Amino acid sequence: MSQSLDPAQAATLVFGDQRIDLLEGESVLEGLERAGVDAPAGCRAGTCCKCMQQADNPPPESQRQLRPTLRAQGFFLACQAYPKEPLYMASTEPPAPISARVVSVESLSSDVRRLRLRPAQQFTYRPGQYLDVLHSSAAVRSYSIASLPSDGLLELHVRRIEGGLVSGYLHELEVGADVSIRGAFGQCFHVADDPDKPLLLVGAGTGLAPLLGIARDALDQGHRGAIRLVHGGLQPDRLYLRDELAQLAETWPQLSIHPCVLRDAGASERQGALDQVAVQVAGSTLGETRAFLCGDSDLVRILQRSLFLAGMSSAEILADPFDAALSP
Ligand SMILES: Cc1cc2nc3c(=O)[nH]c(=O)nc-3n(C[C@H](O)[C@H](O)[C@H](O)COP(=O)(O)OP(=O)(O)OC[C@H]3O[C@@H](n4cnc5c(N)ncnc54)[C@H](O)[C@@H]3O)c2cc1C
Known part of the structure; x- marks a missing residue:
């Protein structure tokens, strides 16, 4: 986006080719409303967050109430924003679909397959976010991204759901096939705002995909605090990629892996409910920890509640529940 406006147009809202000049002392929300834009609004006091908008360069004071991942994506509260320079507002158009080629497929367990895709065009994302797969039937399903942009390939872990339309399709794809994708979406990713903060990454099943991306990203960005996965x-036998995770933990002493099962635990797994194990693993650091919760939506909601009740700040609990899609 161009940043070369005349300084005389300071305090202008810029939407592509369109401009709205703000009046003296007017907030972004008031300017949008005066210009006839149907902008969402609520308390107008920076509390309810209903007026959230996105821009390339939001005024920092309009982001203070938001989570770090929202701030990192340029979200801000329009009722609290009084820009002193042109504000480049984000497009409201959804990202366009692009094609991606399957370059490898690998079975990770009896029902989980790893797919690596090479996008035909630049695909911008943060590890832990998810993309949409667009099926020829018009069905759209989301899959979390386990890779880092520097890997050059998009890594997905897809669990085959019995009778599942898109997971079945992704399990049948062969190397060389093209898939239509769009994205990226989601707010469950690492923000390097405090390199010593303990991180707790919790998920079941293919919830491991985003957690792997988040852990590798934090390590890549020089995170020093404990990362407990x-x-x-x-x-x-439902836990997969165990050797790869063990190797990663050997390379990075700040990373520890905690496998957990509901039944038949061996010497290398803890047995118990995932939320209780997560609270135990965080231990006395829970109050200062940031948590990332991924996987089945019911489980994620249980985890959110248990960690909050155990003393974790809700602002530090980031989650992307894998809600099942509605049928096309
Ligand atoms: C943000 C987000 C991230 C996701 N990330 C991943 C990921 O990394 N890996 C992954 O494998 N999936 C992930 N999912 C789930 C994925 O989007 C699909 O919902 C899943 O693959 C099933 O789609 P389907 O078309 O195969 O099944 P559908 O055709 O939608 O459903 C077939 C039948 O199975 C039932 N069903 C759907 N989902 C489940 C389920 N999870 N368990 C049991 N029954 C189910 C449906 O109710 C229906 O009866 C994610 C979802 C979201 C919202």
Whole structure:
């Protein structure tokens, strides 16, 4: 986006080719409303967050109430924003679909397959976010991204759901096939605002995909604090990528892996409910920890509640529940 406006147009809202000049002392929300834009609004006091908008360069004071991942994506509260320079507002158009080629497929467990895709065009994302797969039937399903942009390929872990339309399609794809994708979406990713903050990464099943991306991203960005990854499954054979995770933890002493199962635990797994194990693993650091919760939506909601009740700040609990899609 161009940043070369005449300084005389300071305090202008810029939407592509359109401009709205703000009046003296007017907030972004008031300017939008005066210009006839149907902008959402609520308390107008920076509390309810209903007036949230996105821009390339939001005024910092309009972001203070928001989570770090929202701030990192340029979200801000329009009722609290009094820009002193042109404000480049984000497009409201959804990202356009692009094509991606399957370059490798690998079975990770009896029902999880790893797909690596090479996008035909630049695909911008943060590890831990998710993309949409667009199926020829018009069905759209989301899959979390386990890779880092520097890997050059998009890594997905897809669990085959019995009778599932898109997971079945992704399990049948062969190397060389093209898939239509769009994205990226989601707010469950690492923000390097405090390199010593303990991080707690908790998920079950393919919830491991975003957690792997987040852990690698934090390490890549020089995170020094403890990174505790708790991966849950029904029984030991549902836990996958164990060797790869163990190797990563050997390379990075700040990373520890905590496999957890509901039944048949062996010597290398804890047995118990994932939320209780997560609270135990965080231990006395829970109050200062940031948590990332991924996987089945019911489980994520249980985890959110348990961690909050155990003393974690809700602003530090980031989650992307894998809600099942509505049928096309
Ligand atoms: C933000 C987000 C991230 C996601 N990330 C991943 C990921 O990394 N890996 C991954 O494998 N999936 C992920 N999902 C789930 C994925 O989007 C699909 O919902 C899943 O693959 C099923 O789609 P389908 O078309 O195969 O099944 P559908 O055709 O939608 O459903 C077939 C039948 O299975 C049921 N069903 C759907 N989902 C489940 C389920 N999870 N368990 C049991 N029954 C189910 C449906 O109710 C229906 O009866 C994510 C979802 C979201 C919202």
